[in-house]
Amino acid sequence: MSHPDLLRQTLHTQAESALEGIDAAALVRTGLAAHRRRRHRGVAVCAVLTIALAAAAAIPLTRLARSHPTPAASPPYPTYASPMQWPTRGSLAGDKVAIQALTASYIKVKRVLYIGDGPDPARKYGILLSTSVNDHDLEVVLCTVRDGATQPRRWTCQGPMAPGEGVVSPSAVLLLTGDSARSTQLALAAPGGHITGMSELYATEVDDNGQPSPPANRPTAPVTETADGLVIKAGVGPANVASFAMQVVVKPQTGPPVRVTATQSLSLMDNTGMHAEVYWGWGPDKRLRGLPPLLDNPEQNPGLQVWARLHGLTTSMPGYYSPIWGGTLADGSRAILIQPLTPVRISTAFMVNPPAKGTDDTFLVRDVDNPPDPDTVHQISAYLPLSNGRCELVVVAAPGTTRITYRPTSTSSFTDLSQPQNDGVGRLVVPTCDGHQDAAIQVFAGANRTYEGPIDSTRPNAGPRH
Amino acid sequence: MNREMRADFETYVGARAPTMLRLAYLIEGQRAAAEDLLQTAFVKLYQAWPRIDRSLGADAYLRRIIMTTHASRWRRRSVREVPLAQPPEPPQPQPPPDTAVADRQVLWSALGRLPRMQRAVVILRWYEDLAEAEVARVLGISVGTVKQHNHRALRALRLDPELTAMEQ
Numbered sequence: 001m002s003h004p005d006l007l008r009q010t011l012h013t014q015a016e017s018a019l020e021g022i023d024a025a026a027l028v029r030t031g032l033a034a035h036r037r038r039r040h041r042g043v044a045v046c047a048v049l050t051i052a053l054a055a056a057a058a059i060p061l062t063r064l065a066r067s068h069p070t071p072a073a074s075p076p077y078p079t080y081a082s083p084m085q086w087p088t089r090g091s092l093a094g095d096k097v098a099i100q101a102l103t104a105s106y107i108k109v110k111r112v113l114y115i116g117d118g119p120d121p122a123r124k125y126g127i128l129l130s131t132s133v134n135d136h137d138l139e140v141v142l143c144t145v146r147d148g149a150t151q152p153r154r155w156t157c158q159g160p161m162a163p164g165e166g167v168v169s170p171s172a173v174l175l176l177t178g179d180s181a182r183s184t185q186l187a188l189a190a191p192g193g194h195i196t197g198m199s200e201l202y203a204t205e206v207d208d209n210g211q212p213s214p215p216a217n218r219p220t221a222p223v224t225e226t227a228d229g230l231v232i233k234a235g236v237g238p239a240n241v242a243s244f245a246m247q248v249v250v251k252p253q254t255g256p257p258v259r260v261t262a263t264q265s266l267s268l269m270d271n272t273g274m275h276a277e278v279y280w281g282w283g284p285d286k287r288l289r290g291l292p293p294l295l296d297n298p299e300q301n302p303g304l305q306v307w308a309r310l311h312g313l314t315t316s317m318p319g320y321y322s323p324i325w326g327g328t329l330a331d332g333s334r335a336i337l338i339q340p341l342t343p344v345r346i347s348t349a350f351m352v353n354p355p356a357k358g359t360d361d362t363f364l365v366r367d368v369d370n371p372p373d374p375d376t377v378h379q380i381s382a383y384l385p386l387s388n389g390r391c392e393l394v395v396v397a398a399p400g401t402t403r404i405t406y407r408p409t410s411t412s413s414f415t416d417l418s419q420p421q422n423d424g425v426g427r428l429v430v431p432t433c434d435g436h437q438d439a440a441i442q443v444f445a446g447a448n449r450t451y452e453g454p455i456d457s458t459r460p461n462a463g464p465r466h
Numbered sequence: 467m468n469r470e471m472r473a474d475f476e477t478y479v480g481a482r483a484p485t486m487l488r489l490a491y492l493i494e495g496q497r498a499a500a501e502d503l504l505q506t507a508f509v510k511l512y513q514a515w516p517r518i519d520r521s522l523g524a525d526a527y528l529r530r531i532i533m534t535t536h537a538s539r540w541r542r543r544s545v546r547e548v549p550l551a552q553p554p555e556p557p558q559p560q561p562p563p564d565t566a567v568a569d570r571q572v573l574w575s576a577l578g579r580l581p582r583m584q585r586a587v588v589i590l591r592w593y594e595d596l597a598e599a600e601v602a603r604v605l606g607i608s609v610g611t612v613k614q615h616n617h618r619a620l621r622a623l624r625l626d627p628e629l630t631a632m633e634q
Contacts, residue, residue, distance in 0.1 A: 006573055008592055010570040015488035031509055032512055
């Protein structure tokens with residue numbers, strides 16, 4: 001029996017064992033009845049606690065708002081209805097390359113609100129609005145990068161891990177992220193506004209009967225804006241609490257101060273302490289295409305079998321996601337297009353086995369960084385070296401591709417590669433592996449041209465890697 | 467909550483409580499904890515019942531509540547989970563000496579040693595048969611993180627010494 005079958009069977013068998021001798025519906029009804037009894041008892045207590053919470057939270061913030069000097073007036077901005085209309089601010093706001101690198105570091109970026117200096121002078125900070133979770137709700141995302149390394153891939157981004165941890169309001173965007181012991185508080189006021197007060201995290205615990213404990217309202221520390229309207233505080237937060245929250249006082253360009261609150265009511269950190277890192281792949285959801293030789297045995301754990309067959313399965317090696325394409329090249333070499341999974345990032349790589357030139361080791365022919373949005377990838381292509389010194393161009397295009405054309409030099413015209421078969425894979429044997437810098441391909445899905453540009457492995461830094 | 471909504475909720479409890487108890491048991495790994503989790507989750511669902519769009523199905527909400535409640539309870543425990551060689555509460559009655567049953571016991575034991583989130587992803591993917599995007603919504607994490615957890619969990623199971631010994 002294969003592992004997947006055994007896994008499914010085990011889970012179903014164990015799940016059934018949970019019901020032995022138990023009336024689940026009766027169990028739920030008992031729980032609800034107990035809840036109703038507790039609720040009746042707790043109404044009065046909750047009311048008192050709520051008043052205490054409101055009073056306790058308000059006093060220090062008010063005190064801070066009074067004591068904190070009002071920052072110098074900023075240039076007037078128009079009134080924006082939504083942060084989606086805010087201009088990009090920060091010391092790198094005019095650096096298009098840096099902005100492009102930042103947006104390429106996260107998925108479904110809708111707006112860059114800030115890029116530039118922050119609390120750590122050795123780093124640059126970026127604040128984004130994204131719709132990464134459900135395509136609808138805007139999320140606040142905080143990215144950082146070591147100063148001087150503002151290329152793509154270098155940025156580390158962290159968005160909210162649960163609803164409520166990020167707030168997008170016309171007055172300010174807030175983010176409260178990380179676990180309770182290592183959280184980061186971020187507040188960015190609307191253009192022209194300032195963050196004049198920020199509570200430290202205040203925590204509430206809920207006892208076993210569902211009653212909230214009195215809030216541990218912490219003294220409010222003075223706020224120093226790292227830039228106009230921006231406050232970032234890292235490494236703050238109490239430990240071992242059920243929920244925590246922060247409140248900021250925003251002084252808008254015009255009008256009275258506004259209070260905005262973000263709450264983190266749960267943490268989905270796993271017990272390895274791993275954050276919700278951004279890993280995004282082009283291939284795993286696509287079905288495998290290509291010729292069968294590499295896939296003559298059913299994959300038990302997608303990707304791992306191929307990895308094990310090519311490298312031997314060792315724990316120190318990185319893993320792979322499902323292969324996207326597999327096939328046999330003109331000299332009998334076998335090639336797959338696969339996504340290595342490393343602790344840092346996922347790339348897309350062609351692998352050839354056995355290698356065409358020499359060693360017994362399999363090597364990555366090239367890798368392609370994952371784009372922020374996998375749907376924008378229309379092709380992955382490379383010149384794959386053959387054992388006779390020639391090369392085979394392989395273009396694996398997105399499912400639905402109907403035509404691929406190739407132009408060897410900038411002065412020649414595009415001609416069709418072999419009619420895309422196996423869902424859009426075009427191939428061509430060429431005499432050499434070098435000197436294709438001016439070559440280009442076009443990819444079509446019906447009448448639409450979805451890609452026109454160079455072959456991926458002719459781009460800088462692409463090439464054989466042993 | 468009006469009388470109609472309450473009746474609606476009662477019907478839902480009768481229909482779905484057993485299914486959700488199975489899920490809670492897989493998540494918690496212990497019957498007593500699973501029963502607690504089920505009760506807490508349904509209480510939360512009851513409180514949210516007037517607000518949720520039941521035309522979209524309440525199961526998704528309940529799954530999400532179960533997972534977040536489990537995460538919250540897990541965080542609040544003063545002593546965090548400790549991987550054990552054997553699950554503390556093996557299913558009753560004891561299975562007969564059968565190879566398939568023994569295999570399942572070994573795998574169940576290995577599942578218990580997975581980190582919490584990896585186990586949650588495996589259960590939602592392989593027991594509930596949810597798509598990766600749906601798992602991401604239930605757990606409140608990105609699709610990429612779901613893939614990563616699933617990948618790591620399967621790798622951990624594959625490299626688990628007891629499972630390896632079983633195969634040999």
